Amino acid sequence: MTTSPSSRAAIPAPDGSPKDDMDLQLDGTTALITGAASGIGRATALALATEGVRVALLDRDGSALKETANGCRDALVLVGDVTDEDQVAAAVDAAVGSLGRLDAVVCCAGISGPVGSGIEDIELADWNAVFAVNVTGAFLVLTHALPALRAAASVSSSASVVLLASDSAVVASPGMVPYCASKAALVQFGRALSVDLAGSGIRVNTVAPSIVDTPMSRGDLGSAAFDDPGFPVQTAAEVAAHVVYLVSPRSRAVNGTTLLSDFGYAARSGSPA
Numbered sequence: 001m002t003t004s005p006s007s008r009a010a011i012p013a014p015d016g017s018p019k020d021d022m023d024l025q026l027d028g029t030t031a032l033i034t035g036a037a038s039g040i041g042r043a044t045a046l047a048l049a050t051e052g053v054r055v056a057l058l059d060r061d062g063s064a065l066k067e068t069a070n071g072c073r074d075a076l077v078l079v080g081d082v083t084d085e086d087q088v089a090a091a092v093d094a095a096v097g098s099l100g101r102l103d104a105v106v107c108c109a110g111i112s113g114p115v116g117s118g119i120e121d122i123e124l125a126d127w128n129a130v131f132a133v134n135v136t137g138a139f140l141v142l143t144h145a146l147p148a149l150r151a152a153a154s155v156s157s158s159a160s161v162v163l164l165a166s167d168s169a170v171v172a173s174p175g176m177v178p179y180c181a182s183k184a185a186l187v188q189f190g191r192a193l194s195v196d197l198a199g200s201g202i203r204v205n206t207v208a209p210s211i212v213d214t215p216m217s218r219g220d221l222g223s224a225a226f227d228d229p230g231f232p233v234q235t236a237a238e239v240a241a242h243v244v245y246l247v248s249p250r251s252r253a254v255n256g257t258t259l260l261s262d263f264g265y266a267a268r269s270g271s272p273a
């Protein structure tokens with residue numbers, strides 16, 4: 001996310017949620033979602049479950065995770081920290097053991113870290129914490145999940161990894177250097193991994209949204225900023241829809257790319273016409 005409001009006009013969100021006619025071919029597949037206790041991870045878990053995906057949910061917040069699980073049929077709840085390799089290994093083992101196979105991994109766990117500070121005022125521990133969750137967390141989860149993803153892809157030729165990056169990978173708001181750097185690293189992590197996995201049947205893509213109304217962004221910007229925002233805001237469910245599409249075999253030709261979901265902000269030059 002970025003924290004600078006702007007005068008760009010928001011495109012209204014669609015009313016209601018009309019039944020999607022497109023069969024996403026996800027019914028009966030399986031997925032592990034990190035950061036599933038809140039925000040985009042929770043919305044993604046609910047959206048995948050609605051498509052008939054059996055989900056395993058990983059987050060360090062166990063009580064909030066159970067609330068997500070209550071909205072999903074037969075969800076597996078895995079309480080753990082994505083920066084702790086032993087906990088990640090145990091969670092992935094439990095997910096594969098319970099689900100029987102693993103067709104998709106969605107990495108949503110993330111933190112903002114210090115917001116509003118110049119780098120002279122940022123402690124090394126805070127910098128490291130941001131990279132530990134936002135980058136190393138994805139590395140650990142995928143390192144341990146890849147054998148199961150490879151096995152699934154060898155049967156279905158269709159396994160998918162989706163990483164939640166941010167428009168902060170390509171544009172920056174002041175005072176967010178660690179977060180921006182971590183999200184740029186995550187984008188290139190995903191692109192490079194897609195190259196390593198070429199031909200395996202496992203696709204890797206990133207989603208890079210601008211501001212999404214979640215506890216994270218409300219914590220960074222203050223809830224009052226969302227009362228009458230002068231900047232476009234997405235819902236977590238809207239971002240989850242991007243993720244669901246990228247998980248689906250409907251997007252089988254989409255690999256090694258980043259879905260920049262920012263209302264077109266990054267495309268616009270600051271120069272006058």
Ligand SMILES: NC(=O)c1ccc[n+]([C@@H]2O[C@H](COP(=O)([O-])OP(=O)(O)OC[C@H]3O[C@@H](n4cnc5c(N)ncnc54)[C@H](O)[C@@H]3O)[C@@H](O)[C@H]2O)c1
Nearest residue numbers: 001035037038039040060081082109110166211212214216
């Ligand atoms: N909200 C936005 O505006 C926005 C915009 C672009 C990208 N994103 C990214 O989307 C992802 C989800 O963000 P969100 O807005 O839903 O945030 P959120 O704070 O609502 O949810 C993040 C979840 O990650 C979990 N988490 C954090 N550290 C963890 C760890 N070490 N181990 C396990 N779980 C951990 C939290 O407990 C929480 O449930 C993040 O990667 C974020 O950077 C958010």
